[in-house]
Amino acid sequence: MRKLPIYAVALLFCLHLRAQVMPFKNYGIKDGLNDNNVQAVIRDNNGLLWLGTDFGVNWFDGKRFYQPQIKTNIGQFYVNGFYKDRSGTIWILTYFNGIYKYKDGRFTNYLVDTLLKDATINTVSDMMQVSNKKYVVIAHGCAYLFDGQKFSIFDPKNTVLKTNTNNAAQLPDETIVLSTDTGLFLYHFDKGKIKCSGHILNTLQTTQVLTTEKQLWVLTGNGVSSFDDTGNGLFSKTPKTYLPGKKIRNVAADKNGTIWGLIDNGTMWALSDTVFKIKNGEITQYTSRNGLPENIQQIYCDNEGLVWFANRKGVSLLGDEYYDFDAVKFGRTDEPVASLVNDPQNNIWLGTVYGLALKKNNRYFFYRNIGKQVIGYVSWLHKNKNGSVYAGTPIGILNINGASIRKLFNISSTAIGAGSEHQQWYGDINGDIWIDKGNSLRHVNIDHPINEMIMAIHAENKQLWVGYRDRGVVKYRIGRDSLFSIKEYGVKTGYRDFRIRSFAIDKKGNIIWGTRTNGAFVFSIAKDKEIAHLSSQNGLSANWVKDIYCDTDGKLYMATNNGVNIVSGDYKKPSIKQLKINNEAINRETNCIQKTGDVFYIGTNEGLLKWTPGNMHKDTVLPQIYFTHIDIQGQKTFSVAPYTANPGKISLPYDQHAISFEFAGISLKNPDNVRYHYILIGQDNEWGPVTEHNFVAYNLKPGNYTFKVAAENADGLWSRRPAVFHFIIKNPFWLTWWFILLVSLLIIWAAYSAYRYRLSKVLALEFLRNKISTDLHDDIGSTLSSISILSEVAIREKEQKSKRMLGEINERSHQLMEKMDDIVWSISSKNDTVGNLFVRIQQFASTVLEAKDIDYEVRVPEGVKEIKLDMQRRQHIYLILKEAINNLIKYSGCKMACINADYAGGLLNIEIADNGRGFDTKTASSGNGLQNMQKRADAIRGHLLIASAPGSGTRIILSVEIE
Template sequence: MMNIIEIPDTPDHRGASTGAFRRWIIIFLLLFCAAIFAKPYSANPLKFKKLAQESALTASVIYQVFQDRKGFIWLATQYGLAKYDGYTVTNFTHIPGDSTTISDNTVRAICEDANGNLWIGTADGLNLLAITPAQQRGQSGHRFIRFRHSPDDSLTLCNSDIRSLAAGADGALWVGTVEGLNRMFSDTLANGEVVHRIQRIHKPAVFANGYITEMVQDHLHKNIMWAGTLGKGLHRIDANDLAVLAFSKNDTTAMPISSDYIISLYQSPEGLLWIGTYRGGLNVFDPQTGHSVQYRFDENDPNSLPDDRIYGIAHDAENRLWIGTFGGGVACLSNPIRELPTGNQSRIDGHFIRYQSNSRDPQALTNDFVRHLMIDRSENMWVSTNRDVNVADLKPPKFLHISQNPFSDNTLGDNNVIAILEDRQKRLWIGHHTGLDMQTPDGVFHNYTIDHRNPRSQGGFVYALAEDRYGYIWIGTFGGGLQRIDPSTGDFLYVPHGEKNGHVYPDSRIADLMFDSRKNLWIASPLGLYLLNNQQLADVKLNPESLEFVRFTTDSSEGGMSDNRISTIYEDRNGRIWIGTANGLNRMNPGNTSVDLHIDYVPKNPEKGLSHPGVTSILQDPNDDQVFWLGSENGLNRLRFSGDRVSGVQHYFDREGLPNSFICDILDDTSGNLWITTNKGMLRLNPSDTLMQNIRTYDTGDGLQSGEFTIRSGFRNAAGELFFGGINGFNRFFPDRVQENVHIPQVALTEYKQLGVTVYDALELSRISHIEIPYDARYFEFTFAALDFTYPNGNRFAYFLDGFDKNWSESGTRRFASYTNIGPGKYVFRLKAANSDGVWNEAGLAIPIVIRPPFWQTWWFRLIAVLAILGVLALIYQYRVEKLLELERMRVRIASDLHDDVGSSLTKISLYSDLLREEVDAENRQTLLSRINNLSRELVLTMSDIVWSIDSRNDTIGDLLDRMHDFAMSALSPRQIAVSFDVESLDDAKKLPVDIRQNLYLVFKEAINNVARHSGATEVRVALHNRQGRFTMQVHDNGQGIELAKKSSGHGLRNMQMRANRIGGELTIANSDGTTIQLNTTML
């Protein structure tokens, strides 16, 4: 792992001496002049994107770039550790007093061990990034475990200033410091705990006065680790016995390394070590022989190394070697050697292509002081400099982009390209807003100013180009009319415009030019269509004023055009001329130059005509002569003909997958595909794909000059190369060489939120096995990334919540998925992604989700609820049974009462009645009648009591007291017995069960009857008390006592005792100053 080395005499780490300062001034001036006066302007230089401009990266000095096995990019910076997912940067910095943060902000080295753990070397210790998903919101799901040097502990690092890290083949982590080398082993115990052991390889004789700058594991010999040092050369370390073999520039071998100050290392597939040194250039070292050869900087050779300070070495898939230098930018060696040359040659020449900073070029390197190089899995090169990280796509470009370089004489004259033509001599002609350019086959530009001969016109706008059979280039301008240039001399010929001296000339505003198969020149203008016969072009000394043009308009006898505003002209394979206008399409028969077909825009019936009246481009289908493709200002049209009749029309808009509905131009390639430019990108279409299911769209991320192209700016040369102009230059490409990015992107979840609050970040999501969601967090959201860094904003995504969604949801470039009101259950969130070229990672990722139900929806709660319901039902059933039994008991009691009281009385009445039927004397008759009368009254009262006792309207204590009072008064007042009531702590409104109410009342009634009939009393006191948990009813009279009345009251006393027992009461009768009858029962 490479690390920046501070050298005392580097320009950014010391005060420059006067001589050194002068040298740097001279170098700066030379570079400035070279940039200003450079002749060739590369059509396809590396284009560097700046990470700080596209993310929240705050550090400017980046020491190392590292890609982990999951695909994330990690940056070692002067201000801490940073993680990048293609869209956002997450920073990890040291916080004083917080031992869980990184130990120091100066991060110099990053490495991943065999278990996927990330190790970070800083200026003050080694750090292990430990990831433990947070258990609560607001907690961090990661922490840094620190390892430092301790003078009193030999099991610690030999020094805390970490300069390089490397993962060994044996699983150990090799740690290079400023005072030696260490190995760290991570052992997993039986209980799962991981224990780290540090082994020092501190050998002063080897590492004294020089520290470890870079290490690389030998991939041919797994037990060998190579270590570069600062001042002590190269070291070969055997991991088995820790034997060290040193290689130095002072070795007696004929071909030693050029410097002992080693900064970077790389081992080629053949086993050669490429060694980057400080001021010793680039060395190629053969481990088998110990010999090396060098590539060096040569100020007289522009193809040599740009600088002898080599800080980064990387190898790409095309077998190119990329070299990062400290002061000379980046250099590419396209064909690195695979074996050392024979002989004692110590220095060899190489052809290096240089890529350096240019403050006037926003796509150049930001800085030439390169700290590190890394090539990721999708072949993007990351260049760490003293100012930002630069990222360049090393894959072959899809489209070459040519634009104006305002700081070069050899460049395009203007970026607004309107017309392109390649002549038969392979010269490229480009018309734009300010004139005409010609680029020779070897890349030299010639700029021409168009003389429009009208100061008020915009004659410099070149709208159309065409080459005649004599090699002259005809130019259609906007305002300057029709012109012709002789490529051999650069002389212009100007054709008059308008009507002059009885001659008809084309209008000054030319929209399109075309030479047909008969070599006639067709000219489109806003005032109609013009034709120049080929015979007039044969005159070498052409007099433009003598030219005779035929004009076709809406009202001309030859024409009959649908509109005079002609926009484009096209000849099909049958020689028929198609004319696009601002109001539909016309077809002209070249034999009689008459319009024989109009196709219009029909707003009320669009299926019968064009999608828009403004036609911008026309192309006959390359595979079917009966099909034509028309571009318009709103939509792409596919016309199928049956003879001369349109038999079918299909319209395509952006809703069918076009990048935009404004069609600028249409060309076909040698494979029969259509290439269509729009106001928002370009697309490739197989014309047989009439449903637009497999179209491929391209945008600026693919290398287009911009999203906006210009109308009719397309051109296809004889070799099949296509050209399209736009507002930022033009693109040129061979369609069959357009290569897609085949890298399958890794997919990662970067954030998980519940109710808008972050629960897990990317690190935590990479370690958790599932996600549990409480029932009340019904809104949750995932953010994700596709870790292909070619064009991150063009990466596309699709997701599927298994168990809820019925189909995959394609979100395009949107990087989040949200769900709301998902019911409790088990689900699986599945995610897949594609790179910007549509290559999908179909495997994707999947993470189980468990939405916990509320407790009332759990199985145990449902079981309890079922049991509770069954219990309630059982209680209700039992209650109803009790009520039925109570009703049955009441019926029995009523029947018993009726039998005992009513039945007895009726029996007596029946006997007395039988006696009356016998002949008795008058006195006995009167006695019997009296008895029957009394029994009848008692019977009525008994029935009244029974009815009262079961009437629910009389169920309160107040009703009972009223009944008692009324009965006592009615029974005692006729006998001149005074009665008084003493009521205490009774709630009149409280309801009493019917059996309590009935039995209390009947006990009271029997007691009062005894007083009235047998006591001979003159006063009765009734006490009703409800206190101390007991109810007491006491009836006391001042009569003759119970003994005198015993004979007549025995039946009544038994009834009272029976009724007291029914309500769980206790009945007592006392004879003291009269009779006291007392009933005690539970509190009412």
């Protein structure tokens, strides 16, 4: 295909100058600030940012705002400003409420006039420490000397000073400078007293004085003046004036000596604020078009190099100026940037959705047409080895030379790839491939053509790698006139989501394919295989990789639909970081990325982002770590002041064992990249892994514990000291030493008592055995001896006498059997109830009483029959009753007997009564029978009562305690 003739320079040519959007980060009510109208900002030695609003003070740790409670004297708590003295104490300057000192977690209020609590005299606008215990305080336009407790007029004798005083400062030689509506007043201490040493610039209204290491800056109605020598000859030289004719409202100096100031463009409610920066004598100005917030009220520069802007919509932060953004518009229409290239003159060409744009000297030139043809979507821009610039568009391949553009080939190319010998390969929207060898364009035949848009082409070692929009990648062998398929990487070979959108070659010769929905794949051309897959699962911020730039240091820069990702290290275990853009007005969707020198240019849907990595300075400030909340079992009885590093030590009861910690590492420069690790000594053996979470909860057993937590900033610096909290969870009372000792003693006592009880039972059993042995020996032994003697005598005697002896032998044998039967019955455990006892008594009584024709009655209630009796009581009761019945038969001469039993009050009561002749209990001798009965009653701790009188019968009552 022949080359087309050159067309005229673009028919549509427009010039636009765009303001660059700077990296401002804005915070307001939506982020937790209590009021958007921020009057003042300062940073304390703990790293916290203090913000003064119309409704009090806010503390900011980079992620969260907290409002400390401060009691006011009258009305609303309006904050005019802050001051940090030499010891790091923060002072709050208020409207109507004087000043507040914050020290050791307490706010202390001081009024200029304690008698006029609602007077404007207590409105303080400025403060400065001039000695260890003295401060200059500006209240309602008047200067006061404050000794830490009370106020006095600064120089009551100087009538010239009776003018509106605006500000105070101190030079390195300790000279005090007061800026007033009639110039500057100079003072010094002489033997502890204030003395005026000069009055200069008395024709000017000076609103602020600022001292730096080598300069004194004075604000007047005619710009800002700089005195470069703060020595003895300070005011003998003519100052250098910046921004003459401008009214400067506020200035501040950063840690590098750069001066920041605010130009007053009208009223205090003016929206078109202008901030200026003076660095090395050069002035840079910022307005709302650069992203500057409106209604700036104060500028504050902290020790991290961050610049804060208090304004009526919150507070704004300007950190490292490492990026700026141009909103690229043609008229009112956004120009989404799809491709980028720098030409030989280092101008930046932008391929947009609607055509081409050239950025030259911070101006944009737009090219929408070639002749009568609309350029349309620019798929790619490319600069070859010779420096020639090409563009792929729907109307053809364009050649860019300076400011002129011509159509080179009439094909709708969507991809370009450089080959050897100055060859260029083109892919088009229909899947066709073309080759340009420098003098002609030729269509290349494909053995198995694919009708799919080509998104990437790379030629190497007589092989052509082609990435298709929805069909993956095909590797071809380059023939003389054709391409022959070698291998396909797509659905058929296991790559189901391999829709190509970009590619790049890294310094090792690997090819990286960016996809629409599956991140990026790294292929080794030499090994002909995939070696890594990068996606959101291992750190990418998004899986739509639109463009890839490979730097000479091996890093990959990926433009995704969710920002730019920087990939370094081993592809299998990559380190992936995201380019942080603070400004919410800048679209996060990026389309392309190109590097020129040390600067990256990034195309977005709304314009061009310029990123200078060299301006990103490391955060060298160690992050401080504090507890923000400690919760113990949800109890309100314990609380820790927010931002406390060492709350001390507490002791908790055993039932308060659920404890949680919330903490904050303060790094205002990169708060989202602060990480933590912690250890609970008493449970953990080593520090835990690094995490982004700032909350941890435990459910603990009793013991001694120490919780420690440290913070790491974005550049790997750790807290100098961890935050520490000591606590003890007490044992429950049943695990305390005194309770364990008491229980141990009780167990010992119980064991000893059990031993004694068992021993008593053993002894009782032994006693019973001895008694049974004695009974057997005494009763049965004597009986058997009698039987033996009578038997021998009977053998020798005559028959009549022998019969009598044998009868006696028989009788004694029956007695022996009866006694043996009594012993066996008393021992048997089957007879352990009162019912069994009375069955035995009734058997005995029936035998002996019926033989004497004595009527009898036995009465035992059913409930009493079930009462248990141990062996000892059972035997003694039985023998007592048996003896009583025998006595009844022998001596009473009765005709009627009654045996009763009942149970009441723990006593078993048994009564044997007869209607016999009775006897006098006082005169009757107590024979062996009565004595034995009494002994047996005593043995079972019973009570035996014998009631009788002559002619009145006899009653024997036995009472025994039964458990």
